[in-house]
Amino acid sequence: MSQLKVGLAGLGTVGVAVVQMLERQAAEIEARTGRSVKVVAVSARSKGKDRGIDLSGVRWHDDPVALARDPDIDVFVELMGGDGDPAKAAVAAALAAGRPVVTANKALLAHHGVELAQVGEASNATLHFEAAVAGGIPIVKTLREALGGNRIERVSGILNGTCNYILTRMADEKIAFDACLADAQRLGYAEADPTFDIDGFDTAHKLALLTSLAFGTKVDADAIYVEGIRSLTLADLEAADELGFKVKLLGVAVRTEEGIEQRVHPTMVPKHWPIAQVSGVTNAVAVNGDAVNLTLVGPGAGGAATASAVVGDLIDVARGNGGFAFGLPVAALQPAQRAPMQRHEGGYYIRVAAVNKPGTAATIARRMAEEGISLESIVQRRPQRAAGVEPNDVAVILITYATTEDAVRRVMAAIEADGVIVGQPQVIRIEKD
Numbered sequence: 001m002s003q004l005k006v007g008l009a010g011l012g013t014v015g016v017a018v019v020q021m022l023e024r025q026a027a028e029i030e031a032r033t034g035r036s037v038k039v040v041a042v043s044a045r046s047k048g049k050d051r052g053i054d055l056s057g058v059r060w061h062d063d064p065v066a067l068a069r070d071p072d073i074d075v076f077v078e079l080m081g082g083d084g085d086p087a088k089a090a091v092a093a094a095l096a097a098g099r100p101v102v103t104a105n106k107a108l109l110a111h112h113g114v115e116l117a118q119v120g121e122a123s124n125a126t127l128h129f130e131a132a133v134a135g136g137i138p139i140v141k142t143l144r145e146a147l148g149g150n151r152i153e154r155v156s157g158i159l160n161g162t163c164n165y166i167l168t169r170m171a172d173e174k175i176a177f178d179a180c181l182a183d184a185q186r187l188g189y190a191e192a193d194p195t196f197d198i199d200g201f202d203t204a205h206k207l208a209l210l211t212s213l214a215f216g217t218k219v220d221a222d223a224i225y226v227e228g229i230r231s232l233t234l235a236d237l238e239a240a241d242e243l244g245f246k247v248k249l250l251g252v253a254v255r256t257e258e259g260i261e262q263r264v265h266p267t268m269v270p271k272h273w274p275i276a277q278v279s280g281v282t283n284a285v286a287v288n289g290d291a292v293n294l295t296l297v298g299p300g301a302g303g304a305a306t307a308s309a310v311v312g313d314l315i316d317v318a319r320g321n322g323g324f325a326f327g328l329p330v331a332a333l334q335p336a337q338r339a340p341m342q343r344h345e346g347g348y349y350i351r352v353a354a355v356n357k358p359g360t361a362a363t364i365a366r367r368m369a370e371e372g373i374s375l376e377s378i379v380q381r382r383p384q385r386a387a388g389v390e391p392n393d394v395a396v397i398l399i400t401y402a403t404t405e406d407a408v409r410r411v412m413a414a415i416e417a418d419g420v421i422v423g424q425p426q427v428i429r430i431e432k433d
């Protein structure tokens with residue numbers, strides 16, 4: 001029985017869960033691959049830390065790049081995180097040495113994925129990253145392999161467990177944003193720097209990878225329009241609920257005539273849509289192809305769920321399954337064309353703190369009419385019902401029929417200049433049938 005010798009850099013939430021899963025499932029994995037998959041060398045920042053796992057007999061490297069170059073490992077697993085060194089240098093070193101790499105690091109791949117895939121192609125080393133997108137959901141292999149015969153029109157979904165956990169608890173339990181985020185951090189869902197989660201960048205990193213896999217384009221995180229969930233208030237989630245919606249942070253990549261529109265932003269979706277019912281740390285990814293439409297739902301973050309994807313990749317390595325990282329040779333990936341967000345069409349939820357004086361509502365309505373925006377509803381809230389609204393100001397919530405992003409931005413600029421609103425308006429895009 002041959003052994004697959006694993007070098008593992010990163011012994012945090014995911015790294016420890018991978019060690020535990022490889023131990024727990026050792027016999028099954030051996031039966032499935034014909035090889036024993038064993039961690040033989042590790043690296044992390046602090047050697048002395050108690051991690052609750054037995055690392056006796058496992059070699060320690062202070063430097064993850066030295067671990068990646070260790071001639072006595074067969075595969076390098078990168079679970080440190082970060083889009084620069086040492087993660088980048090270590091992954092590049094392993095690939096350059098002809099060693100397959102398994103990583104969960106979407107930040108690294110969103111910024112350097114094409115370059116790293118190229119290094120791997122040059123030395124015939126495979127790059128695996130199932131865990132980098134949507135935790136335990138096997139969407140990478142689904143797009144790259146199972147749906148390879150489809151022309152994909154749209155990939156969308158809830159791609160960040162931390163944000164979905166926060167939004168669910170805010171909406172269902174009326175718990176404040178900061179307390180929900182602290183719980184997500186304690187549970188091991190959030191990134192080392194949680195601003196990546198709440199400001200939408202983690203979702204964008206994952207969407208960039210999905211876009212490449214679905215549309216055969218170069219990974220280009222900079223082509224994505226990104227808004228996070230930081231500005232959402234309990235008042236917004238309460239208003240959404242009353243209007244028949246849930247608010248989700250969605251990542252959407254859709255084929256348009258101008259190119260692939262890639263966007264990440266809070267979105268109001270009708271409560272009866274299946275994606276509205278995806279709650280807590282759960283993620284969901286919907287794929288619309290010319291032959292197949294499907295939605296995969298599952299745990300999007302956390303040690304065990306992510307380890308499941310990492311170990312699945314290790315099983316592929318043990319079996320000798322490979323292929324191109326993004327489904328095509330790097331030379332065949334097309335540049336990602338950025339579709340301008342201003343042309344985005346849909347309905348909008350707009351909440352403003354309106355100055356409580358005669359003519360305010362008429363001014364807002366007139367500005368909307370000037371841009372050809374039809375209003376589906378206008379709700380005026382008594383001041384005490386809206387957090388963050390001064391006693392003399394009135395919370396006004398407008399729901400528009402389908403219009404363009406451009407028109408909404410012009411209206412918001414105009415009513416701000418008119419002096420009829422105070423503070424920062426809240427604008428949430430709506431998706432509905």
Ligand SMILES: NC(=O)C1=CN([C@@H]2O[C@H](COP(=O)(O)OP(=O)(O)OC[C@H]3O[C@@H](n4cnc5c(N)ncnc54)[C@H](OP(=O)(O)O)[C@@H]3O)[C@@H](O)[C@H]2O)C=CC1
Pocket residue numbers: 009010011012013014015043044045046047049064078079080081082085086104105106107131132135188189190191192300301302303306
């Ligand atoms: N947590 C999750 O649910 C998911 C995480 N991911 C991704 O998996 C990766 C790991 O995440 P997670 O386990 O949560 O992160 P943690 O912060 O829990 O763990 C990071 C580990 O990497 C080690 N490390 C960090 N920097 C260095 C360095 N410069 N040199 C050597 N070791 C270093 C740390 O060492 P030490 O312990 O000594 O400090 C720690 O063991 C990230 O890329 C993340 O985006 C992907 C999907 C889900």
Ligand SMILES: N[C@@H](CCO)C(=O)O
Pocket residue numbers: 132133134135159160161162163189190191197202300301302
């Ligand atoms: N911080 C990420 C981890 C999984 O990629 C999330 O919450 O989804």
